[in-house]
Amino acid sequence: MPDLPWYVYAMLLAPLALVLFAAAYKTLQVRAAREWPQTPGKVVISDSEVREIRVLDDSREDNYRLEQRNFANIVYQYAVAGKQLRNNRVSIGEDRGNFEVAETIAKYPVGTAVTVFYNPLHPNEAVLERDLPKGLWGCLGIGTAVVLAIVFGGVFGLNRLTGFVSTRLVNPKFSPMVVVFGAFGLVIALFALAMRRQSQLAKHWPVVPGTIKMSDVQQYRNAPTQNGVRGEVMYQRQASFAYSYNNVAYTCIEGSLATGANSTSGWLMRKFTTAYQDGAGVNVYVNPANPSEATLNPRGGVILIWILGLLALAFWGLAWFVATRG
Structure with missing residues (x-):
């Protein structure tokens, strides 16, 4: 295994750790919700609405940006201890918007009789669905294995590739630079191809x-x-x-x-x-x-796709220049 500082691996694995932590926290919420009592309710509003949410963005001064997203607005009415209450939270899972809006509206049309699960300590807190998606932890397990394979395999592979390249250069000390330039060019090229594919589909x-x-x-x-x-x-x-x-x-x-x-x-x-x-x-x-x-x-991204393609060629050109001229 390449002898890299521990914080390099920490930075590479930090996103995975955050996902697993969020999943574990949500699982605890689901277990708590299983103890909530239930009461009959009725859907009184079923439509779409736009909500403005904060999205983390460390490139900005405030570390976030505001983004408008579409949500299914399912408002249901229920009663607890003779008090009429309303809520619009459907699932115990986090709804970040722009996902299954039409499907949720079709599932809960106005007038639908529903079972409402509510927090006995705070009856205003309620949901219609208190289970996480089936197979969530299985998918996370597979995803974790894939991420670990990519991270450690990528680091190990780059290390081996650098050693392989160094034996074929006039000046072996430039092999890390050649590999880095070549890798940057490859990543940019793949990103440009993905954007081109998306643009072709959108047409x-x-x-x-x-x-x-x-x-x-x-x-x-x-x-x-x-x-x-x-x-x-x-x-x-x-x-x-x-x-x-x-x-x-x-x-x-x-x-x-x-x-x-x-x-x-x-x-x-x-x-x-x-x-x-x-x-x-x-x-x-x-x-x-x-x-x-x-x-x-x-077709609005065609120019950007060309720019990315030229940038990838520039990195590959740098890699070739360093490899042949030192």
Whole structure:
């Protein structure tokens, strides 16, 4: 095994540890909810709604950004000790939005009789489903094994690859640099191919009419530097639009790759990104597998894909130059 500092492995495995911790914590909540009493209830509202949630983003000064997502709004009414209560939490699991919105609405139409499980200490806390998805821990176990194999196999493989390359260079001391440049180029190329694949699929998504709700250049500040210097002010084009798919209403922030770009120049964002008139009618390309995902321009990321491809070639060129010229 490569002799790397312990904190390198800690950083590589930290995301996996967070996922496992969250799953364990949620399992404890499920076990507690199994002891909750139940009472009959009735669905009184069943539709979709947009909620603004915080998303962790350590690249920003506030360490988060606000993001609009679609949720199934299932409001049910029930009674505890003669007091009428309402709640809209369906599952004990976390709902981060943009997932199975239409399916949940179809499962709980208005007027449906439901069984409500409520917290006897705080009757306002209630759910309709108190079980985690079946096979969750099995999937997590398989996922953990795959991640561990990728992390340790990748580190070990890069170490062996560096040793292999060093025997074929005029100056073996440059072998780590050659491997790193080549690996960066490979990762960027794979990312560009994935984006191209997504763009190709989006061209064939169903098209529905939509309406622009907001189109503007947003600004935010980058996170401070390691020296404590305040981050730069950044600008990003955003366009949100409303549409309906299979009789369910959705709202989406422009999903094309072009609008995800940001810059320190507000002028560049306004000059070279697509602006839409508020209230204007547009054609919306909707992902039928997850209608919360949509875009106004499936070809919007072509330029970025080309840039990534050229960047991958540049890294491979550097690897070749270092390998042949030292």
